[in-house]
Amino acid sequence: xxxxxxxxxxxxxxxxxxxxxxxxxxxxxxxxxxxxxxxxxxxxxxxxxxxxxxxxxxxxxxxxxxxxxx
Amino acid sequence: xxxxxxxxxxxxxxxxxxxxxxxxxxxxxxxxxxxxxxxxxxxxxxxxxxxxxxxxxxxxxxxxxxxxxxxxxxxxxxxxxxxxxxxxxxxxxxxxxxxxxxxxxxxxxxxxxxxxxxxxxxxxxxxxxxxxxxxxxxxxxxxxxxxxxxxxxxxxxxxxxxxxxxxxxxxxxxxxxxxxxxxxxxxxxxxxxxxxxxxxxxxxxxxxxxxxxxxxxxxxxxxxxxxxxxxxxxxxxxxxxxxxxxxxxxxxxxxxxxxxxxxxxxxxxxxxxxxxxxxxxxxxxxxxxxxxxxxxxxxxxxxxxxxxxxxxxxxxxxxxxxxxxxxxxxxxxxxxxxxxxxxxxxxxxxxxxxxxxxxxxxxxxxxxxxxxxxxxxxxxxxxxxxxxxxxxxxxxxxxxxxxx
Numbered sequence: 001x002x003x004x005x006x007x008x009x010x011x012x013x014x015x016x017x018x019x020x021x022x023x024x025x026x027x028x029x030x031x032x033x034x035x036x037x038x039x040x041x042x043x044x045x046x047x048x049x050x051x052x053x054x055x056x057x058x059x060x061x062x063x064x065x066x067x068x069x070x
Numbered sequence: 071x072x073x074x075x076x077x078x079x080x081x082x083x084x085x086x087x088x089x090x091x092x093x094x095x096x097x098x099x100x101x102x103x104x105x106x107x108x109x110x111x112x113x114x115x116x117x118x119x120x121x122x123x124x125x126x127x128x129x130x131x132x133x134x135x136x137x138x139x140x141x142x143x144x145x146x147x148x149x150x151x152x153x154x155x156x157x158x159x160x161x162x163x164x165x166x167x168x169x170x171x172x173x174x175x176x177x178x179x180x181x182x183x184x185x186x187x188x189x190x191x192x193x194x195x196x197x198x199x200x201x202x203x204x205x206x207x208x209x210x211x212x213x214x215x216x217x218x219x220x221x222x223x224x225x226x227x228x229x230x231x232x233x234x235x236x237x238x239x240x241x242x243x244x245x246x247x248x249x250x251x252x253x254x255x256x257x258x259x260x261x262x263x264x265x266x267x268x269x270x271x272x273x274x275x276x277x278x279x280x281x282x283x284x285x286x287x288x289x290x291x292x293x294x295x296x297x298x299x300x301x302x303x304x305x306x307x308x309x310x311x312x313x314x315x316x317x318x319x320x321x322x323x324x325x326x327x328x329x330x331x332x333x334x335x336x337x338x339x340x341x342x343x344x345x346x347x348x349x350x351x352x353x354x355x356x357x358x359x360x361x362x363x364x365x366x367x368x369x370x371x372x373x374x375x376x377x378x379x380x381x382x383x384x385x386x387x388x389x390x391x392x393x394x395x396x397x398x399x400x401x402x403x404x405x406x407x408x409x410x411x412x413x414x415x416x417x418x419x420x421x422x423x424x425x426x427x428x429x430x431x432x433x434x435x436x437x438x439x440x441x442x443x444x445x446x447x448x449x450x451x452x453x454x455x456x457x458x459x460x461x462x463x464x465x466x467x468x469x470x471x472x473x474x
């Protein structure tokens with residue numbers, strides 16, 4: 001696991017995303033929803049949000065969210 | 071300047087390099103008579119030559135072609151070469167022109183790339199709807215002798231985003247010709263997960279000429295900083311024409327005085343706007359245009375008749391309809407942007423809402439279609455603040471609709 005260095009980034013697979021909103025439920029610190037219910041990612045994933053970010057990635061019913069090393 | 075037989079409705083003028091032999095016709099015999107046989111090439115010297123001439127792709131970012139080639143060469147698995155002639159931008163006709171007047175220059179460039187990469191296949195993507203281009207490519211491929219490198223032709227949909235690199239890879243994989251998310255660049259992992267060199271027709275034509283004629287010939291044109299030539303599709307009072315010009319050519323040598331005094335959209339529907347008169351001081355140069363916050367992109371230059379905001383709004387409506395509909399922010403956002411823009415142009419909507427919606431589509435799609443659309447809208451708002459104000463008060467300097 002590479003935990004040091006730059007923060008991780010959340011990336012959305014936009015064609016896969018169907019605005020279910022689970023990521024917003026699990027990671028409201030970093031994710032807002034736009035006018036149509038699609039996620040707006042607020043910024044890089046800081047170490048303290050990493051666990052919640054992983055939960056959001058695993059919780060997405062469309063598997064449309066990925067956590068990439070920064 | 072001599073007129074050449076190009077795509078229907080497009081005037082093609084003979085140029086200094088890739089369009090230099092355009093008068094001789096598109097046959098392989100004429101091509102070989104001018105340029106001779108394709109010499110053998112090796113990767114390392116070719117990369118050095120590409121570095122010296124600074125050949126770049128014709129997307130918005132103008133990515134260095136040599137770096138793409140090097141990435142594909144160093145990747146895992148046997149690379150594939152793709153010549154993308156799909157030209158989804160309806161205002162562009164440069165690749166259609168090349169397919170019709172200099173197809174063997176394009177194919178020689180692709181073959182040279184395939185040979186240095188050890189690729190066995192060159193995929194040629196043609197526009198399904200353009201029968202002239204399809205026929206020209208079929209004719210040219212039929213003339214070429216058998217080679218270890220095989221050609222495969224694909225037909226791209228008639229849509230703005232069909233030519234986007236990941237949409238092209240989808241087409242080649244037998245899936246719908248629409249963009250998908252790429253987690254790695256095509257040069258790293260593209261067709262069948264192998265390194266895939268995808269570029270437009272013009273870039274392969276420039277590569278072909280470089281290999282056939284040598285680096286010194288290429289460096290003899292253009293400027294020290296930007297050697298070589300580029301193709302432009304100009305739309306002004308003279309109609310639609312494709313010209314090849316050396317980098318460093320002043321715009322005032324290309325457009326008539328009346329066009330220079332009008333707002334100009336550079337780079338196509340995803341491009342940026344230049345104010346009236348702005349191009350008088352500028353040259354055809356990537357760095358020079360970048361300093362003026364302009365990008366050459368695929369080289370489309372539009373001089374609309376009438377109000378630039380009206381034209382920009384029409385383009386936005388078209389682009390919204392061209393969303394492939396796969397990504398939520400694009401599918402929902404672009405029509406909202408177009409609607410908000412219409413309200414601004416009609417003097418019944420807020421600018422802030424339009425700008426907010428532009429922000430909601432940027433960097434939120436599998437391809438750059440939403441980004442390019444937002445860029446063109448933002449540029450129109452930034453370059454024509456007085457016109458925007460006039461519209462806010464229900465006016466228009468041109469009296470509303472564009473002149474017929």
